[in-house]
Amino acid sequence: MVELFLSACDDEDLQIHDDDLDIDIKQIFKELKKAGPMALIEIREKGEVVKIWLE
Secondary structure: OHHHHHHHOOHHHHEEEOOOOEEEHHHHHHHHHHHOOEEEEEEEEOOEEEEEEEO
């Protein structure tokens, strides 16, 4: 789903420019994908588990 979103957007739309930082969201996603499958967020509460992961 994320790859579909990234391919549909212009490169300019996927960058954050500020006085203190520059973020290229496409590049961040490429680096995360190279790292392989991993859990990004895991929340456990009252016997329930919510996980957000990258495959």
